[in-house]
Amino acid sequence: MKNFVFQNTTKIFFGKEQLGALGREVKSYGSRVLLVYGGGSIKKIGLYDKVMKELEDAGLTVFELSGVEPNPRHTTVNKGAQICRENHIDVLLAVGGGSTIDCTKAIAAAYYYDGDVWDLVTQKAPVINALPICTVLTIAATGSEMDCGGVISNVETNEKYGLVHPLLQPKVSFLDPTNTFTVSAYQTACGSADILSHLFDVYYFADNDGKMDMIDRIIEEIIKTVVKYAPIAIKEPDNYEARANLMWAATWALNGFLGTGTQMAPTCHMIEHELSAFYDITHGHGLAIITPHWMEHILNENTASQFKKFGVNVFGVDAALSDMEGAKAAIAKFREFLFQTLGLKSKLTELGIDDKHFTDMARKACPHGELAGFVKLAPKDVEEIFRKSL
């Protein structure tokens, strides 16, 4: 196993009606707040009013940036940074899902950069400082509420890249499962696919130095948590137990703990980013379609045992099967879970995607000529995975 440095400083308020602490927490970072949110669902569920009341009761001056896109755009980030500069903002408050939080993180860094945030995303310029970030989460999915990264899209160039820096770690995040009761069955399924993909990013990394057994076991239990509770949350949207387990699972899937002792490799995320960069689809849905094809593409005598282990421990696949048969049974069970139990569509064509850009997308998914992971992929591999997913 690898040496590592682990630290995660985010303060989490988890549970019902914890917002009473919001004003005090935000105020500890300053008095002028930029509230960032998306398409307005937080107004429909009454969360906007609750948040505004807490901020106003704490005597804070609130500015707003609304309309953050599901795949947040660098132009929106630039607009947010401009608002911060013009209004001498002290602290940012994201109220929404991963997209809103990711956009807020990029604004936090862009505030200190005299130029286009795309320079920071493409690493032409370094992140030198960031405004403090607070969040109120509304969907269990990306884990952005307790990690230091975000993903930003450039629709002019069809590019979507991560912006990761320790300064982008949220100071405080409010996780109230009841705020996810109104998340649709479709978005619950997509969010769950995203959580699973984060878990696979650490579960399926065949590090030459080996892994820490304890971490491997814990990853499997969080996978099982998602497999158990996502269907319940879809059938019973206001099931607190299901929503709470999904929410805490999402947070821990990507907050650093499960990557300790190995090297995370977000292979499917890298492949999917090309899909949503070119077609603006829902990230989790793209992941759900791509992932089983990725599994099949890299299935061989060396990888079969890990896929079988997944099947045996998560889906109750018969341990007496050979590695290869067990692996195939595991992938079949996983497919059934995604496309029957969660009800997601299984083909890219069903999302309006054709093969026009596949060669270009595959090349872009392999920035250094290959894509690291459980098995290294070349652009031709990625293109084949795209084609099989059609």
Place this chain on the structure above:
Amino acid sequence: MKNFVFQNTTKIFFGKEQLGALGREVKSYGSRVLLVYGGGSIKKIGLYDKVMKELEDAGLTVFELSGVEPNPRHTTVNKGAQICRENHIDVLLAVGGGSTIDCTKAIAAAYYYDGDVWDLVTQKAPVINALPICTVLTIAATGSEMDCGGVISNVETNEKYGLVHPLLQPKVSFLDPTNTFTVSAYQTACGSADILSHLFDVYYFADNDGKMDMIDRIIEEIIKTVVKYAPIAIKEPDNYEARANLMWAATWALNGFLGTGTQMAPTCHMIEHELSAFYDITHGHGLAIITPHWMEHILNENTASQFKKFGVNVFGVDAALSDMEGAKAAIAKFREFLFQTLGLKSKLTELGIDDKHFTDMARKACPHGELAGFVKLAPKDVEEIFRKSL
């Protein structure tokens, strides 16, 4: 499940030869360091020299407090605080196990209190501030390297109590499994019993509000990690994989994560503290002897299913057994693990303890007339557990 606030800010350096970062990390908190350690085993294994070299290379001025006891005494804490005041210490560095780290935490708080640290331990005076604390860990056991509590003994009054405050959270901890290669089979067994007891403190708490399923599953996996690797570490003291898994398990058993959503209840710890307060025995050994008797004492129709679940999921007890039969089988397996696999002695008499103080100890273990936990205990219950453990 309960609402909660979770935050753990400690920065962990885990792995071989990470000490190169020690000087820089300690120096970020000041230039005058008090190095705190125990009976000198860190000199035998060469760790003292390595630490001193790093501190000196970073240009730090080092003072020392050695001889911290296995159950650290309030008089030693007072002495440490005095050294800090006389020498204008900026930052504390504990190099050792849980006792050394606990002592260091108490010194950190005592420095800001003009009186006996026992007033802080007994909550006659509040912790108002603390010196920053860094640690280099040498045994997998207490979890003190990543939590905000410590336990201090008063041998004049035969009392042993916890001192817990957010300010006592270590800033940075260095966890190198190779530093535990020389931990004896006996101390490895005792440390493992301590880890298991911390896990039971959160596993066996029948919260009226229910538990978070994900956390319950993770606790079981960490228990299984200890059950798997403690015997390996005893047989092969320099097995890196075993030592690393035990070390990381110990840290996560008590860093707050596994208590999320429920209320931790350290019942056996409270009972054992009376043993080591009166007889100065090794904490983990006392826990090992007490715990199976505690399990049997509270075993009834309401508690049996949780004990059975433990047996089935951890020790492979037959799931087809009745709750009561399964629970009994689980306790038998746990006994076998402690007293045969780990080789610990199973009776208090074997540690030189008689029943002279049991009534007094049982009363002290129930500070408010009862002891909270999976099942509430009265002094007569605690006394019975002591007597059965003789």
